[in-house]
Amino acid sequence: MRVFLTGATGLVGSAIIPQLLEHGHSVIGLARSEAGEKLLRSAGAEVHLGRLEDLNAIYAGAAMADAVVHCAFEHDFSKFKENAELDKRVIETFGDALKGTDRPLLVSTGMPLESLIRPITESVSLPAVSPTPRVSEQTATALQARGVHVNVIRLPQVHSVAKQGLVTSLIGIAREKGISAYIDDGLNRWPACHVEDAARVYALALDKHQAGATYHAVGEEGISLKAIAKAIGDGLNIPLLSIHSEDADAHFGFFGKLVRRDLSASSAITQELLGWKPAGPGLIDDIRKHLKR
Structure with missing residues (x-):
């Protein structure tokens, strides 16, 4: 598959590229600068120039691909609400490009739920009202009703x-x-999860795609x-x-x-x-x- 990847030059995205290539996919990475373009080409990826704010470029990237992996999120916490709203618009744009097809959309999010009694599992759903401004998971889940084949991948502290x-x-x-x-x-x-372990979750989620599944890339x-x-x-x-x-x-x-x-x-369910x-x-x-x- 040709996979359109946002966040392709980030910690997680840059680790996903070699995993996807190893699994026989090709990668189209979103880059917003000449430096990012050079980095992606050196990693063996094609390049699609654009920014998250340019929803036309986001739509075009998804339209040319067989699958989309969304890892980008602007982590400027001084503008967290604005960045969360942008993330919502980007995911909805992917929905517009993929609705009515069988092309997978993998959406990254954090661990938004507290584990007051025991560690949360993949089967625990988010509350209707988000505890944070970031609504990546709720937005992705809502796309299922529009015929989009969505997976949510919840990320912990991904590290290298x-x-x-x-x-x-x-x-x-x-x-x-x-x-x-x-x-x-x-x-x-x-x-927490080491970045290489987290990247393998994305590649496996594409290979064994089950629409509607939620995965935990959790090592510890x-x-x-x-x-x-x-x-x-x-x-x-x-x-x-x-x-x-x-x-x-x-x-x-x-x-x-x-x-x-x-x-x-x-991550017991994801592992199984x-x-x-x-x-x-x-x-x-x-x-x-x-x-x-």
């Missing part, structure tokens, strides 16, 4: 030695503040925020400190709400459906290696 998702921002805050903090007892958890069900903070503190040689919940926003800024949340998740087994390495190992560079 170079980047660790939101943890990269926590490292920056720790450097700035001179302490590595967690909230209260720090036992709330975040799930839940790593405590205290353990994450300790790895950061050890790596930066700065103190580890517990902060009360009411002080989280003052210390972490936008991330105050996120560091209070318990977001552990299971796709024959996928995460191989690691783990998030803590990559944090330590990153801070030793």
Whole structure:
């Protein structure tokens, strides 16, 4: 299949390209700059020039492909609401291009649900009213009623030695503040997955496409925020400190709400459906290696 890939030069997207090529697909990557174009061509992908804001270019990219994988999201948290609204429009545009066909649409999203009792599973549905401005999953799911063959892939903290998702921002805050903090007892958890493992989920989801399925690219069900903070503190040689919940926003800024949340998740259903087994390495190992560079 010819696969149109957004976010093709990002952490996850750039790892998806070799997986798709290995599975016999060709890739059309969305690029918005000459540097991005050069990077995609060197990876063996075709290039479709355009930006997420250019919905005509988004539609054209989907129209020329046999499948679409949507990984792009603008992670400027100072404009999170605006970026979430743009993401919604992009997904709806893909729906316009693919409706009434059997061409798959794979939509990436985060882990938007808290796991107050046990790790959430792929069968847990989102509430009708989103707890965050980002509505990637709700928008994708609504496209099924229009005849679009949609899969949702929920991503945790996807990491490599170079980047660790939101943890990269926590490292920056720790450097700035001179302490590595967690909230209260720090036992709330975040799930994680090495980027190569996450990329394999996308390739397998295309190969074994089941319209309407939700997948969890989760390698580790839940790593405590205290353990994450300790790895950061050890790596930066700065103190580890517990902060009360009411002080989280003052210390972490936008991330105050996120560091209070318990977001552990299971991937047992995904592993069974796709024959996928995460191989690691783990998030803590990559944090330590990153801070030793």
